[in-house]
Amino acid sequence: MTTAAELLAGFAAPAPEARPMMRWWWFGPDVERTDIVRQLKAVADAGLGGVEVAYVYPLSTVEHPFGSAEFLNDLRFAADTAASLGLRFDLTLGSGWSFGGPHITAETASRRLIWDVREIGGNALRIGIEPRWPGEELVAVYLGEGSLQEPPISFERLEAGDGAVLVDAGRSPRLVAIAWSAPTGQQVKRAAVGAEGPVLDHYSKTAVLDHLRAVAEPLVEAVGAERIGSVFCDSLEAYDADWTSNLPGEFRARHSRDPLDELWKLRFDAVGADLFRAEFYETLSDLFEENFLGVIREWSAQRGVPFRVQNYGVPLTRLSAYASVDIIEGEGWGWGGVTQTRWAASAAHRLGRDIVSAETWTWVHSPSLRATPLDLKGEAHEHFLLGVNHLIGHGWPASPARSGVNLGRLFYASGALDDRNAWWPAMPALAAYLTRLCWLLRQGRPVADVMLYLPSADAYDVLGLAQGGSLDLWRTARAIIGDAIPAAIRDAGFDFDLIDDRMLETLDPATVASTGPVVLPHVERLPESVHGWLRAVCASGGTVIEVRSEAATSPTDDSSWRVITDEELAGALRATGNPDLRVEPASSDIGFVHRRVGDVDVYFVANAGAETRRFSVAPRASGSHWQLWDPQTGRVTEEGDAGAVPLELAPYEAAVLVLGDGAASVGSAPEAGTVTAGEHPLGDGARPWTVAFPGEDASPVALPHEWSVDRPYFAGTATYEHVFDATELWGDEPPARVELDFGEAEPVRAGDAAERGMRGASFRAMVQPPIREIAVVTLNGVECGTLYAPPYRLDVTDSLRPGDNVLRITAGNATAAALAAPNAARSLEADVAASHEQYGVRFRMQDVEHAADGLRSGLLAVPTLRWEASR
Template sequence: MNSRVIGGLLAATAMLATAVTTGWAQNLEDGFKAPAVEARPRLRWWWPGDAVTDEELTREVRLMADHGFGGAEVASFTPNFLTLTPEERVAVNNYGEPTFFAHLRTAGEAAKAAGLTLDYTLGSSWPSGGGFAIPPEKAFTELSMARTEVKGGQPGPVKVTVPKRTRRLGALNFLDSRVKDPKVADWRKRLDARARTVAVVAMKGSAPDLVKRAGTMGLTISPWSDVVTSGTLDPASRIVLTDRLREDGTLDWTPPTGDWQVFVFRQYASDVGVLGGAGRGPQLILDHMDPTAFAAHAARVGNPLGKKPTGLRSTFVDSLELMQDIQWGPQLLEEFRKRRGYDLTPYLPFVVQPGWMQAWDEHYSPPYFDTSGSDLAERVRADYRRTVSDMMFAGFIEPFVAWNHAHGLKAKFQAHGGAFDIIRGYGLADIPETEDLPHGGDPLFMRFARSAAHLYGRPIISAESFAWKDRPYDVTPEEMRRRADTILSGGVNSIIMHGMNYRFHADDWPGWHAFQPSPFALGFSGPINETNPVWPGMKTLAGYIGRLQSVLQAGEAVVPVAYFYGRYGYYVGIEDDGAGKQAAEKAFLANGYDFDRINPDSIAQAKVEGRQLVSKGGQRYSVLVLPPIDGIRANTAEAIAVFAKSGLPVIFTDRAPSRDEGLAGAKARDARVRKAVAAAIKAGAKVVPAIDVPKAIRAASVPANIAFEGDASDLVFVQRLVGGRTATFLHNRADAARNVSISLPGVGGVTRWNAMDGSISAQSADAVGGETRVPLTLTAGESALLILDPKTQPQTVAAPVVVGSVDLPTSGWSLSVKGHVMRKPFARDFGSVSLKDWREVPELARFAGEASYSRSFAIDPAWLAAGTKVTLDLGQVHDMATVTVNGRTLQPVIAAPFRVDLTQALKPGANALTVVIANVLQNGMINPSDMVYKKLTPVPAGWVGPARLEAHK
């Protein structure tokens, strides 16, 4: 970087430093050594409805505190695939009753006494709804479509297909005993009574070419097939025929000459149920476009808490996951007319696009129908999606936030999985929460929540973390540590570990697991509790995460690039027609530039100060980049023109927008967009090919976070300015090592902070041209937290020198084990054994638990001299190890390299060594004769070694 770039960054960071409190600056080391409660990770705490006791709740809260957690997120739902006694079922379904709130108060009081806080899911399970508070009249609705191809020129009437309600296993299914309550005897009729034909529309055109649908065991998630080639409709031929449709599907219409597509749109109240919802009565999902439905729901599941409930920090709404044919609300046509200025009815065939915010399987597909030679259909879809978004905010998100604030609580919300402006959705919440399930933890996806936090001024960004699909019992602590690094490098600074199960059916080891396997699926990862043999390692993991979060919650984020996002919802591929390459985002990071996504709402509230874009939340950006788009709101384009005139660098990728998004008043709005874009370009905005965007950012004198030398692929980073020091967290997502040199802006000494043990050590660095260059090797999955302090000078640090080593024998270890085999208790003393994978030992091939290896050893007396450090390298371990030397138990080791510092525990002469190895639950769960647990496959287990003692100076 040149001096101008360095000067720009230093000026920017100096402005950020004024916002950092003196306390943070002075106590960064203290917070790293002993993280504050808010910096510690939290647990998703699964309750089996209200089948809990005060004593056990209190005990489990204390257990969390003892293991270094900052609190928990209470999620109460119906235990799946368990045989419940009648008494247990009643207790489970007392969710939402006075006994439940009494138990929640007990948990809150226990949390306060332990110095923790709880978040409470506002409703049992997800989506929101359930109980007698949400009758059919307040259930969410969907729009269904049926299409009939008609040849014109023949006399009518014509027979058309009328869509039926899509059949799903709903809340009123016969398997749920709660539907037998006499109070709901007429609910199915009341649901049916809400059905109505919304529109019948005919247009000339061709049918789409669809992908053949695969079978799903009778379970319908979405009625739509993906599209190979869109059908083409002529909007000029549109005819609305709603009043000509008879009940039997006969349409009183004689079609004119030509090929016609006739569409029938019918509204249904959906009987889709809350997933695993506990409580009395059926579990219908509430209408997320109706604020009265939310109010009824909150009155049932929230109001009994009262105001400022003890020990509760927030209430929480999980990802929405609404299964609707077409996103809809009974007032949508009226609201659309008010908000967008025209009637959507004749254009309804254009809104259907499979995969767009489809619950559980969001993906790209072309729309069912488009127009030839015009962008009318795309404009209609943009207007429709914006209206859906507006109504979701007015009907659910804004009332949810307001309810929390009125009750002295914060609102915590997962905005992904919703058909709305997710950046604004995250941003309206006090605590935006993302999750790591998409793509195995995608730090680019997680930046949406981080972006919203920066744009709207939210200091905490949380993530539902450690969710692996189809891996209920084999996730290791090392994988959790690596996933934590991925999440934190995505901008998150508050991890919610998924999850801790309330101790229920504990006699049937390992007890209830919220997402345990079933005959239909293998479930999700967990449990993180005492029944898991690796539970003792969770205190080490919690400390590791807490130390990192203590730094990542301090100071201010350094994010040079604001990258425009004008879509509704998100899935990987939404911006590149399904390619899912995330090319622009990856290019930013590869070139050393961190980025936030910025939405139109934030642009409307932003301003330019000192050639930087300043968000409502105070975040500063040095450049605004737009992806290749044709349509943009006129007022957004005009705001961008003002930014450019005020000196902000603006870059249009590949092409500049040429029109407004919407249809109403298109001619005038398009002219406004073109005028604004021309003004921006005149003021200095550039149109740049995608491949040259990073180069253009550098040419605009925008300082990068990092300059890389070497292979930086798969390196992800975040950076913060804390009291004048620059904290950089880098993570290597690759499965191979990366050897790089990184250059940090400014000159200063660099230290590397080890979050696993809280130690801080000097890092070799040198000053080059006003920057600080740091050589860095990151093994597969490894991370580094580097702190640059301009008050000190770079130095060269000599690498430790090995002055002696001893290989411990692989044989002659005394071994005793205690745990479970095929879910039954198992304990044995094996006498003298060799180190090997337990799968090679018949008695341990189906074992999960703890194994204690013991022997004595002697060391060279010279190793005990001052200045010498002695480590034990355990070699290959599955899955964690706790070392005891001479009666002194050291911190458990949960991740490679499995090395332990023995220096302070050693003595002259013979030393007694015990190594306790614990493995994950998987192998102990396998049962070839069980239809569920026979699906599990054996995983590596035990201690393979070889073990080696080394002395370093």
């Protein structure tokens, strides 16, 4: 795609590969084939692109355990059904997370270091060395002069033999530090029946190959590699895993010395401790990349299937390790910060990968069944602003059809994003919207001027359990960087990518110098090789900006290497060149991403806040002509000559700005220069509104109408109807354009009932809409559209007729209303209790008690007709 016209054609009818997918949770993992067919048809009918199968804990008695022939046959049946419906079918290579199971032994289970530190006096001692738990192994014993309050600055290694260590008499006080290796003990989280067992050692090639043989191979053989879109590894959550049995030998091979002589430096500070820690953790990262990512990628490549991974967390992994996977995936919203999604998108951009996938809606509007299409749209925008262009929804609980008070099966957390939701009629429109944007954001190459350096050396110095920290390099580096630096980059009108030491070595300093500055965030330890590379950037005409918490004590005159404070960063960035997109007036709610496609520049601009914003944008990209494209319809809405572009975006609304030297589609934009000629609220007059609930006759109703007052536990749709006389409103001459306006979404204020129930990174749109939650609008029997997000306005011009017009509005609420009903809650509690009684506590439902917090249903405003006439 190289011209605006070609792009617009693809935008209007995007390729199906860009459709969002859903994670499909199989509980138990028993599923009925009738339910498989019904649910996959619902996935296809909603405009979704496929499913990623995940096998999790049981919610009923399991007849066909994980790995059984019956289970594998059901998996093949599901894949065949998906293929017949044109759906992509992805497989997770293990139950629950992280990978593991009954095939993992004490020798192949994840391991950790445990430190036993005691203060002793000057007397000689014999210390018995006996394992306390099965699988524990002695690694090394150290002795140093000092105390717990004043630790030693050096240690000597003591030899152990015959189950004991001998400590000679010496000066008092002294510390004995004993390092043990032990299984972490972690079991597979949320495991299906038959998949229980220890988490594997991700640093061990033997453990990984055992898992592939026992679990992955049967899954892929059962389904058939040709039916699989990708094989998947979910979150790396092998907590505390900082050891593997062959680590000493691997360290010696890389660094030509015995790490056991210095292992105490993980626990105690000393000269050279920072260097040793970096080498130690780099060795762990190497082993993970080689023995887990590399082994699985080679295995999947032999079968012709791409390997998709969320490469962050524990085991300790680097950003650059994404080079060892096929499809890069992130997780987490928050477009202004250093999220896991930003980590993934940065790797994809710098590695030249076209697709950046994201686990989306992970904690959306907790609890289950509270999420709305507006929530989904708002969080999806956050991912787009982070560089994502493929969405994997989290997720779709495989469940029998709803019956009576039983709502069916729900995942313990997150949304239940399936056709049980009363708002589901809006899903095809939302899916089409997201597909257009995913497709468009795959075209060309990303533009991200600023490179934000990951302070890995500083992170290694505080990383690890021995220092009271975590083993998550992303999390530790993010804490060092803070929130102010990425916010300043975005506020200055630039986008950025993260870069680590190994990825940096692959980049040409001259090329980097020509694209934008390199920002060093609170860096204390800079490897000499990195320092040399940065100097080469400066020598090539580039800029390095070093950010410190306080002003530099010795300012430098070198304009190519500036040392500034956090508060000075935005100004310093603007001084390096024109912002990619200048927003006036500035707002922290307005974000953008930029793609360069041939000679065309595409900007996705989104309002990530809860208030309408009116502003203009001045793009750096040149072009004699600009257009605004509507992701909802795929059409051009406005166009003009080069210059500042005025925008008005409602809460959680987005637009696409396209710049080039010619119009994408002549005549595709509406005529400019219309003026409001009149308006009429549809709540007064002699003709009343009526409302009809399923199975009931229509009855008069006054708007605004909130049915949750009288029907607090009703989840479904209700149809409102009103008749108005068009001739009475504007006479015999029809207006040029007529719009139905439901009113504004009001921001949720701190302390409002709708704010309660937030959990962790749960996303929700912080507004009170006039429609709860969707409205399907029909005028004179013609469907005009479905509203689910601001602005709540709809063009009804083409459906009008002289005289009486019949307006029908079918509203759908959140199915959490039914979840809040006492009988439904008891049914859910009984299912959970039965699972716990039979199979143990593998999960706990979260936030169900908040199902009704701030919940409203119906039409909460009086719709207004507004009409325009041409000047």
